[in-house]
Amino acid sequence: MSIPPARSMALDILRRTLDQRQDLQAAVDTVLGMAAPGPETGLATELAYGYLRLRGRLDFLLSLLLKNPVQTSPALKRILGLAAYELLFLGGVPEYATLDWAVSLTKKRLGQTMANVVNGVLRNLIRLGPDARHADLYRTRTTGVVPFLAAWYSCPAWLARMWIAAYGQEQTELFLRATLSPPPVGVRINQTHPGAPDLRRVMQQSSACPGDWSCVLHSWTDFMRDAARNGVATRQSLAAQSIMGDLDVARWPDPILDACAGRGGKAFLMAELGKTVWASDINVFRLRQLRSESRRLGLAVPAFLAPGQGPYPLRIAPQTVFLDAPCSGLGVLARRPDIKWKRTPEDCAGLAELQREILAGAAGLLPSGGHLVYVTCTLHPDENQTQIQRFLALHPQFSLLIEVQTATDSGLGEFFYGAAMRKK
Ligand SMILES: C[S@@+](CC[C@H](N)C(=O)[O-])C[C@H]1O[C@@H](n2cnc3c(N)ncnc32)[C@H](O)[C@@H]1O
Known part of the structure; x- marks a missing residue:
């Protein structure tokens, strides 16, 4: 089986950002810059961002299923993690398709023995069913607040510990919960531009605009790309504004x-x-x-x-x-x-x-x-x-x-x- 380009691109983005310490968006831009535009590039971006948001949770699940998680190579863990993300959180991809690419890619890069491991672990993950998406599993299989928060909210233990000490457990859980979903796309309308009132009128009809000149969108559309090119809009997070x-x-x-x-x-x-x-x-x-x-x-x-x-x-x-x-x-x-x-x-x-x-x-x-x-x-x-x-x-x-x-x-x-x- 040939490996779908989105998975190869996602793994390349992860290698650049995690191993070579490139900023994530810069790694995405570099990898996608070498590919033909199309649905595969959007999927690669979603896989890379989604995997990184949930990496702690995915690694925890895999540690329950691997015989020797500590000695499993980072390359194998990354393929497993990306496939696990796709199976549990992406939606829309049939399970057999995920198993196919993950096993074929592992065989090509790491050999038949590791491909068998991937096949076995992913099938066991599927058998976990909806439990894998519920906090109870993580709570019962960890001891103490910090290991639970680190696994369920997908963060390093030092961060959960530092936030609890600084802000208390309740605030920490709210901060951590927010890290798991993409933030809304913020837009700033350039009020000095002659086209600003018209753009504001259009945007107020189609999206939420909490400020006089700032709005939120679900995604950055071609319409917004044109508005940005013309100097009447700028993408900027609403929290920053x-x-x-x-x-x-x-x-x-x-x-x-x-x-x-x-x-x-x-x-x-x-x-x-x-x-x-x-x-x-x-x-x-x-x-x-x-x-x-x-x-x-x-x-x-x-x-x-x-x-x-x-x-x-x-x-x-x-x-x-x-x-x-x-x-x-x-x-x-x-x-x-x-x-x-x-x-x-x-x-x-x-x-x-x-x-x-x-x-x-x-x-x-x-x-x-x-x-x-x-x-x-x-x-x-x-x-x-x-x-x-x-x-x-x-x-x-x-x-x-x-x-x-x-x-x-x-x-x-x-x-x-x-x-x-x-x-x-
Ligand atoms: C948070 S970013 C600024 C973002 C920017 N204000 C914006 O809204 O797009 C911090 C900036 O500080 C700059 N920086 C780091 N050390 C600095 C220094 N000693 N003096 C001046 N700028 C510095 C970095 O190059 C970086 O561009």
Whole structure:
């Protein structure tokens, strides 16, 4: 049997993102860029994202069925995991078709003995029936809260432990539940564009629009692709847009220096509100993308390379410094499920240290009365609440105006943290 291209592509995406540490979306773009467009590319993306969201649960099930799970090779576990995802959670593929490709692919890559193992394990998985999709099985076959949460909600044990210590078990389960489904697709309408009122009217009829200029969609359609190409719409998560509103972005004094601007997602949100924004970042590639965004949206946002240790090349002081800080990304696991399998507690500590330096540098750029606004897309006190408490203790000339975190019942599927401070 020839292997369906979607499964080969999905395994290639997983190899790039898990073994070579490429970002998941970059791995998807690379692999799909080499394939002819069609339904197989959509299926490959769904398989890779779906498998990564549920990998912990799938590995747990396989550990119940394999004779020697610890010594099973990662290559075999990945084929088994992808096939198990397809059998239990994808829907629409007949069981025999999944068994066929999984056994044939294993025989080709790992030999007949391993192909027999795959055949036996997947048949036993099918025999588990609906139990495999119910929490009871996971609760009864684990001992203790953390192993249960790690298996059922598919996350590393250190993350469940850290969230329970920081936020309590109830909140932890809500955060974890949100990581298991894709978040809604957010759209930001460029209110400075002449076509904005028309687009808003169309979108308000066909989708939910919780903000004046922001809507949610189930998927990114050809209609939206055209609107984006014309500069009237931008894809941006609703949680990212909401945190800016929660921090009262409309009232920040400008000029605003967006000192971690990246590709400019939030810089252009501010520019669309009529703010004067300057952008800087240490990443030249992202700044290049920001400049192309500037042309697409028809908005001038001067961009320059962050100076590292030296002074910023500014003739007048910004009235607001906005820091969308590099962070561990634990609040956006629904959109970027690869992060939970790559991030370590040591990474989080290193990022907290980097954020301390960036915050201290930004504090010195502001005149009296200036605003310092700090945002992360993570759920980690050392990078969020504790970070800001520490900053305020070390910089008594700043006072806290607003501190927010996306509510667990927001339905946005992602969690941002933000703090706005004022220099006396
Ligand atoms: C969370 S991302 C920013 C996303 C962006 N604001 C947006 O909305 O699209 C963090 C950015 O911080 C940048 N960064 C990391 N370390 C930095 C530093 N020391 N100074 C300035 N930028 C830094 C990264 O290159 C990355 O683009």
